[in-house]
Amino acid sequence: MAEPGEKPSIDLNNLKAGGFIKERGKDLFTIRLRVPGGRMAIPRLKKIAQVAEKYGGEFIHLSVRQSMELININFRHFDAVVEELGEADQKVASCGARVRVPVACGGCEYNPNGLVDTQKSALEVDQKLFGTPTGHHKFKVAFAGCPFDCPKSATNDVGFQGALLPRLDKDACISCGLCAKNCAPGAITMGKDKKPLFKDDPCIWCGDCVKVCPTGAWEAKQTGYNVRIGGKWGRNPLVGSLFATLLPQEEAVEFIAQVLAWYQEKAGGQGRIRLGDIIIQEGPQLLLAHLREKFPHSVVTETIPPQVIDTQIGSRKIKP
Amino acid sequence: MTTIDLRGVSCPTNFVKAKLALEELETGDRVEILLDDGEAVKNVPRSLKGEGHKLLGLRETAEGHYLLEVEKGEE
Incomplete structure (x- = not known):
């Protein structure tokens, strides 16, 4: 670990995609972690906690776009943080004019x-x-x-x-009416023949009819x-x-x-x-x-x- | 047929109660589950289907509640 006052040696390649964000305080940065889809494997979570405890502030910030952000990281420790996170395959995210983490x-x-x-x-x-x-x-x-x-x-x-997009196999339908009852937008009503009537227009393609249908009469067309x-x-x-x-x-x-x-x-x-x-x-x-x-x-x-x-x-x- | 009255029980407690009641039965046994309109009648049938039980029918009662007929699935 580099001591304050020591000449910092920083691998500037680490900074290319961004993810290192200047904080208010002198020398301090937030490091935004790359967590696509917000899914965090538990071994990575443990490693992040260790790194945060060693180099960061007293907490981690959960960003609104599903990232974890290490705060109060001294820029002299960039390389060490990147290397230690890398041991658990945890990478740093991006900022600026780039494609961000989805x-x-x-x-x-x-x-x-x-x-x-x-x-x-x-x-x-x-x-x-x-x-x-x-x-x-x-x-x-x-x-x-x-x-x-x-x-x-x-x-x-x-x-x-x-x-x-749902599709009905009328022959498999047992006329239970659960689909009509479950259809929030009202695209399905029960017809006089006790079979569901589907209107394309109010359907929001939520698939609730398929999920509730007891017999699989409603199925996914697409x-x-x-x-x-x-x-x-x-x-x-x-x-x-x-x-x-x-x-x-x-x-x-x-x-x-x-x-x-x-x-x-x-x-x-x-x-x-x-x-x-x-x-x-x-x-x-x-x-x-x-x-x-x-x-x-x-x-x-x-x-x-x-x-x-x-x-x-x-x-x-x-x-x- | 046994009726499990889940009126006035909110989600997901109504589903858990239905699940516990079904545990007391044998595969192939049929019960009726009395549910409130709204969230209950939307959620409980789908969850029971997800647990492997067979939904047989739904009918509205004169008081505006719903009777769901279910056959207990494989353990």
Whole structure:
């Protein structure tokens, strides 16, 4: 461990992707840890606790994007912290104009509401796109496993929300009525023949009918992600709008890569500007057309630009 | 048929009570579970299905409660 006053030797490569954030105090930094999808293996948790106790302050901060942040780390200890965390395969996260660590809900392995494996998606994105410099601004991704959307997908640059399109096998239906009773949006009612009647329009693709159906008469016709793009929070928030429905889970990484490529091209020369503002400038049709080339089955026919929250303070630089 | 009255019992206590009551029965036995409208009738059937019991039917009572017919699944 380097002593205060000793000339620090720091591997600047560790700092490349960010994740080391200056604090108020002299020499002190917060180190943001890379925890894709908020899943923390217990051996890693133990190692983090040891490192925090040795080099950090009296607590760890749980960030709003599922990271653990070591606080009050003296910059002289960067290398030691990185090395010791590395013993348990714990890496440092990113900050700045890069693809950030993806957020995700618990997914579908143990959560009864989950329709898709958001944890798997978050890990894939983290492995393939983490830290990619955007050249402009931060780039956030979130995965929600169902329409409850706990991760608030529409407040991300690209937000995924699990969905299930149901299909009924009338012959297997025993007319119990549980599906109609369970259908919160009222898309299913019981018909005169005592069989369920399905109306596509109010259906939110939550899959509750499939989950409650005693005989498997309701089954998944298709599952995947509904994708909203262009959301952000912070100063001048925007709610992302719908660009794709039922995108196959295995296409999520490539989808993000395509959005990122479009953003990088269109934002050229404009400096620090978020994706949502670029979509407002260019119009959503251009991005729809770009995405339709690779994802013709999932991209919607039309959409609207990201939506401005009208109660914000200060007028927007980029007007819708 | 036995009726398990879970009116006025909130989630997840109603599910746990139903589960304990079903533990007293043999596989293939049938019971009726009386549930409140709202969260109870949405959650309890799905959870029982997840535990391997067979849901047979649901009917609304004159007082607006729900009677869920269940067959006990394999242990």
